[in-house]
Amino acid sequence: MGIAERKEREKRRRRARIMNAAKKVFTDKGFGGATMEEIALEAELSPATLYLYFKNKNDLYASLNLKMLEFLVWRLEELRDQEGLDAEGRVRGLADALYDVYQNDPLILFNVFHLQSTHVLTELPPETLDEINGLSARALRIMAGIFQQGIDEGVFADRAAIALADTVWAVFTGLVLWEESKRLFDSGKDFLKPTLDLAIETIVQGIKKG
Amino acid sequence: MGIAERKEREKRRRRARIMNAAKKVFTDKGFGGATMEEIALEAELSPATLYLYFKNKNDLYASLNLKMLEFLVWRLEELRDQEGLDAEGRVRGLADALYDVYQNDPLILFNVFHLQSTHVLTELPPETLDEINGLSARALRIMAGIFQQGIDEGVFADRAAIALADTVWAVFTGLVLWEESKRLFDSGKDFLKPTLDLAIETIVQGIKKG
Amino acid sequence: MGIAERKEREKRRRRARIMNAAKKVFTDKGFGGATMEEIALEAELSPATLYLYFKNKNDLYASLNLKMLEFLVWRLEELRDQEGLDAEGRVRGLADALYDVYQNDPLILFNVFHLQSTHVLTELPPETLDEINGLSARALRIMAGIFQQGIDEGVFADRAAIALADTVWAVFTGLVLWEESKRLFDSGKDFLKPTLDLAIETIVQGIKKG
Amino acid sequence: MGIAERKEREKRRRRARIMNAAKKVFTDKGFGGATMEEIALEAELSPATLYLYFKNKNDLYASLNLKMLEFLVWRLEELRDQEGLDAEGRVRGLADALYDVYQNDPLILFNVFHLQSTHVLTELPPETLDEINGLSARALRIMAGIFQQGIDEGVFADRAAIALADTVWAVFTGLVLWEESKRLFDSGKDFLKPTLDLAIETIVQGIKKG
DNA sequence: GATGAATGAGTTTTCATTCAT
DNA sequence: TATGAATGAAAACTCATTCAT
Structure with missing residues (x-):
């Protein structure tokens, strides 16, 4: 391994370390409440070192979200490409996939939303923004594809696949937010998975033909 | 009308004026981005005058959310008490009711979530907190009641009514967030209503008995 | 009684009421901590009404102190004019006189000092200032007179009477401050009177001839 | 000298610089009148830099007082441990010791009192409070010890040593306050030392046996 | 490359004071 | 005369960000 390579690796390690720290603090305090010092x-x-790796607070925050979105897309692609699954099974698989994303990083949606709600976005460099939007769109498209497959195969009623994907995404987002906010008060209820399962199952039943 | 009464009304009017201004600015800038000066x-x-009507920024924010929750509960109660509706129709009515809430005050969930996510809550006086939690719970209970009615009447499959209410709420929350964040970029897409309608319809189909 | 007279009396009553309120609040919160609203x-x-009776916060504070100083002077004059007392007895009487002042208004020195220490003085109208300084000087002169009497009568050693008065005043001031500050922490110790008695007695012994 | 050591020293130097500035401004303007900006x-x-070294205005003020109290205790200990002094001489030495404290830092009592009178205390962290109270108590105990020595040796009448210490402290406190307040008006009278000397001398005479 | 130290630019909040009614 | 309502002016404090070392 060359020196340059080793340095590169070292750099990435540091970046990761910072992102982990940021993830933790952002979760605890929210974007506005978190300080670079903390x-x-x-x-x-x-x-000061943080600024060697990230242009500013926004950039750090965006990077965090990017990483999360990447995992989301990766997991959905895995589901899409999984063999031996019919459309119905694949839709059911959405519950697991999304829950995986949440498990892997409970912050993802919490933060993604937060990112969007705090107008941090508006101060982001356009490239980053494009990347975020691109990944979001990609995730949605994959989900829509799954529904479309069922429609094409004639097992699902002829609904707008993209709207169904939107619905799934909305349920998921809403549940995550809710779970997290409950966590602040109730002693860590874990109602996310069962409710998500029920929601997906209801959707499956609701669109199944015959 | 007595003098005291008139004064009281005047005072409420002024409070309302401030709350309207706050609503606007909070929507535009988010909680962290909004300044009392603006x-x-x-x-x-x-x-300085703002502080005559609200103890501090948090209090103002909380009051806003309270007002919104009150409308939500009121609207749901209206739906529940509406005559000549069977369970299925009432569930379908949820889409309209929730959309009304959104129309009346697009901020409601955006803010409700924000309130809960930004640790603003933790600095709120306990009474306010109780009020918020109480109203939230009440709204959910009404929705669950609607589903339960259908189950009792034998038109819906025997699912957990509360979980169904959770799902509806989650979809709604998620869609609102999404709609709002889209508004930041795309030129004001209005995909909320159709998607919400679809989601509710899908749920209805999904739980309808044979 | 004429109308004008009655009005005048009413006015004085109101002034007194405000001053009493101010005394209480200043004691509890200190000059800086007290607010006109409270x-x-x-x-x-x-x-707003307060400003009809006092030009501003400083003026109100100064008036309070003036009233206290007036009582001090009056009480000292009483002591001075009391018949059937020799110099030694009169000096001993100082302890009672000063303690009376404190009893009548524990704030007096606390406030007098405060007044002086917070540079409120510098913003006072010159007349008020003159009045305050005049009363202070008068009180000191009376005390000095008492010592001088003893020196003239040959029962006290030939010390500077004014310096002895200064000492008495200083002891008193210091003890009051101390008592008050103790009151903040210890549960209301009342060590002022015994210590004051001891101090005066020691002074008497210290200057007695032969 | 190691690097760490040098840095530590540098830091202390900066703290001292701030404290000196604060001392000056507090003296000129009083606690309430002084601003962090000034x-x-x-x-x-x-x-902003001030806040790197002191948690807030109160903390800065308290630190100032702490430093002063430390000097007081140190000076009194020096007096107590000085060899070749009988009790009477040691009591007389009190005048010099206290005056040294005043000279070294005219603010000491002015501030100590102020600190106690302005409810600044109540907002101080308990540790700081304990430190302040501890040092005060220690100073008093040393003074009482000096009187006790004289009583034990039979040269002083059997008075309560602690009350005598209280008296000395009260005289001192009162005189400092007075001196300082005079300084605001009269052109810098220096009556403190002679009056203090007289007071102590009077006390000595007052408690000497035979 | 890493950082200790410093700060500019705000923000919230407080209050003495005024004034129309 | 009394006051409800409003505010100008200030002050404490915070924090993302920079820069000399």
Whole structure:
């Protein structure tokens, strides 16, 4: 391994360390409440160092979300490409896939939304923005594809596949937010998975032909 | 009308004026981005005056959310008490009711979530907190009641009514968030209503008995 | 009694009411911590009304102190003019006189000092200032007179009477401050009177001839 | 000298610089009148920097007082441990010791009292409070010890040593306050030392046996 | 490359004071 | 005369960000 390569790797490691710290602090305090100093503290680095790896607070936040979206897309692609599944099974698989995403990183939607709600977006460089929007669209398209498959195969009623994907996504987003906000008060209820399962099952029943 | 009464009304009017200004600014800038000065400007008052009507920024924000939740509960009660509707029709009515809430105040969920996600809650006086939680619970209970009615009448499959209410709420929440975030970029798409209709319809189909 | 007279009396009553409220609030919160609104509340008047009776916060504060100083001077004059007392007895009487002042109004020195320490003085109208300084000087002169009497009568050693008065005043001031500050923490110790008695007695012994 | 050591020293130097600026401004304007901005200006730093070294205005003020109390205790201990002094001489030495404290830092009592009178105390972290109370108590105990020595040796009448210490402290406190307040008006009278000397001398005479 | 130190630019919040009624 | 209502002016404090070392 060349020196340059090793350095590159070292750099990525540091980036990851910062992102982990940021994830933690953002979760605890929200975007507005988190301070760069606290993130630095968590990462055992100085605040100034953060700026060597991320242009600014927004950039750090966006990177976090990007990483999460990437996992989402990857997981959905895995579901799409899984063999031996009919459309119905694949839709049911959505519940697991989405829950995986949540498990892997409970923050993902919480933060994705937060990102969008705090107008942080508007201050992001256009490339980053495009990347985020691109990944979101891709995820949705995959979900829509799954529904479309069922429609094409004649097992689902002829609904707008994209709207169904929107619905799934909306349910998921809403449930995550809710779960998280409950966590603040109730002692960590875990109603997400059962409710998500029920929702998906209801949708499957609702669109199944005959 | 007595003098005291007139004064009281005047006072409420002014409170309302501030809340309207706040609603606007919070929508545009988010909680963190909004400044008391900007809200005051919008209300054509001085920042100091705001503090005569609201203890602080958090309090103002919470009041906003309270008002919204009150409308939500009121609208759901209206639906519940509407005569000449069978269970299925009432569930379909949920789409309209929720959309009304959104129309009346697009901020409602956007803000409700925000409120819960930004740890603003933790700094709220307990009474306010109780009020918020109480109203939320009440709204959910009404929705669950509608589903339960259908189950009792034998037209819906025997699912957990509360989980169905959760699902509806989650879809709604998720869609609102999404709609709002889209509004930031795309030129004001209005996909909320059709998607919500579809979701509810799908749910109805999904739980209808044979 | 004429109408004008009655009005005048009414006015004085109101002034007194405000001053009492102010005394209470200043004691509880200190000059900086007290707000005009709180004083108004205590006086069951509106803040604006206070300004009909006192030019501003400083003026109100100064008036309070003036009233206290007047009592001090009056009480010292009483002591000075009391018949059948020799110099030694009169000096001993100082302890009682000063303690009376404190009893009558525990704030007096606390406030007098405060007045002086917070640079409120510098913003006072010169007349008020002159009045305050005049009364202070008069009080000191009376005390010095008492010592001087003893020196003239040959029962006290030939010390500077004015310096002895200063000492008495200083002891008193210091003890009051201390007592008050203790009151903040310890549960209301009352060590003022015994210590004051001891101090005066020690002074008497210290200057007695032979 | 190691790097860490040098840095530590550098830090302390900066703290001291801020404290000196604060001392000056507090003296000129009083606690309420002083602003962080003015202190920063005096220290040739930005206001924000002050907050790197002191948690808030109260903390800065308390630190100032702590430093002063430390000097007081140190000076009294020096007096107590000085060899070749009998009790009477040691009591007389109190005048010098206390005056040294005043000279070294005219603010000490002015501030100590102020600190206690303005409810600044109530907002102080308990540790700081304990430290302040501890040092005060220690100073008093040393003074009482000096009187007790004289009583034990039979040269002083059998008075309560602690009350005598209280008296000395009260005289001192009162005189400082007075001196300072005079300074605001009269052109810098220096009556403190002679009056203090007289007071102590009077006390000595007052408690000497035979 | 890493960081200790510093700060500019805000923001919330407080209050003495005014004034139309 | 009394006051409800409003506010100007200020002050404490915060934090993302920079820069000399």
